[in-house]
Amino acid sequence: MLTLGVNIDHIATIRQARRTVEPDPVAAAVLAELAGADGITAHLREDRRHIQDRDVHLLRQIVRTHLNMEMAPTEEMVAIALDIKPDYITLVPEKREEVTTEGGLDVASQIQRLSEMVSKLQGQGIPVSLFIDADPVQIDAAAKIKAKFIELHTGCYAEARDEESQNKELAALAQGCQQAIAAGLRVNAGHGLTYWNVFPVADIEGMEELNIGHSIISRASLVGIERAVREMKQAMWGKF
Numbered sequence: 572m573l574t575l576g577v578n579i580d581h582i583a584t585i586r587q588a589r590r591t592v593e594p595d596p597v598a599a600a601v602l603a604e605l606a607g608a609d610g611i612t613a614h615l616r617e618d619r620r621h622i623q624d625r626d627v628h629l630l631r632q633i634v635r636t637h638l639n640m641e642m643a644p645t646e647e648m649v650a651i652a653l654d655i656k657p658d659y660i661t662l663v664p665e666k667r668e669e670v671t672t673e674g675g676l677d678v679a680s681q682i683q684r685l686s687e688m689v690s691k692l693q694g695q696g697i698p699v700s701l702f703i704d705a706d707p708v709q710i711d712a713a714a715k716i717k718a719k720f721i722e723l724h725t726g727c728y729a730e731a732r733d734e735e736s737q738n739k740e741l742a743a744l745a746q747g748c749q750q751a752i753a754a755g756l757r758v759n760a761g762h763g764l765t766y767w768n769v770f771p772v773a774d775i776e777g778m779e780e781l782n783i784g785h786s787i788i789s790r791a792s793l794v795g796i797e798r799a800v801r802e803m804k805q806a807m808w809g810k811f
C-alpha cells in the first residue's frame with residue numbers, strides 16, 4: 572500500500588530563522604504521526620540550514636513509524652547515518668547555493684564511489700534510496716550498485732505548466748517506475764508534490780512511498796499539521 576513520508580525540514584527552517592528553540596521539528600513529527608503519516612523524513616544538510624544534528628538524534632528516538640534521513644553522499648554524513656541508524660536513508664545531490672534539492676543524483680557518473688557507500692550502509696542494515704530523475708540510464712545505474720530503493724524526482728512533473736508536458740513527465744515517471752521494479756528496485760517518489768498534483772503520481776502502479784514537505788508544512792502553517800497531513804492522505808487517494 573502506498574505510504575506518505577512527511578518531510579519536516581520546513582519546521583526547522585522557521586526555527587532557524589531566529590536560531591531559537593521553536594517550533595520543534597520533533598514535536599511536528601509526533602503530531603504528523605498521530606495524524607496518519609506513515610514515515611518521517613528529515614534532510615540533514617551539510618550547511619545545517621534547517622535540520623540540526625540534535626534533531627536527527629531525537630527523531631531516531633521518538634519516531635514510531637519509520638525515519639528516512641536524506642543526506643548528501645559524503646563521508647561526514649555516512650558516519651552520522653551509521654551512528655543514528657535511520658530506517659532508511661536517501662542520498663541526494665546537494666549544492667550550498669540551492670534553495671532546495673535541484674534534480675536527481677548523477678549515479679551513472681559515480682558508480683564506483685556510490686557503490687562502496689551503498690554497500691557500507693546496507694552492510695550495516697541501513698537500506699539506501701537514491702534520489703534520481705526518471706532517466707533509464709540512472710535507473711540502470713541504481714540497480715547496478717544494488718541500492719534497495721530509488722526515489723523518482725517528481726520536480727519536472729510538478730513544474731510542467733501545460734497538460735501535454737505534465738502528461739509527458741507523468742509517463743516518464745510511470746515508465747521509470749516499471750523499469751526500476753523490473754530491475755529489482757523498490758520505488759518512492761517526491762519533490763514538488765502538492766494537494767493538487769499528487770494523485771496521478773500516487774496512482775502509478777508499484778509506487779511505494781511519496782515524500783512530501785513544502786506543500787504539507789505550508790498548509791500546516793494555516794490549518795495545523797494534523798489536518799494538513801490528513802488532507803494530503805485524502806489527496807493521495809483522489810479524495811481531496
Ligand code: PXP
Pocket residue numbers: 578580614641661663671672702722760761762763764782783784785786
Ligand atoms: N524528496 C527529496 C529527495 C527532497 O530533497 C525533498 C525536498 O527536501 C523532498 C522529497 C520533498 O520535496 P517538497 O518539499 O517539494 O515536497
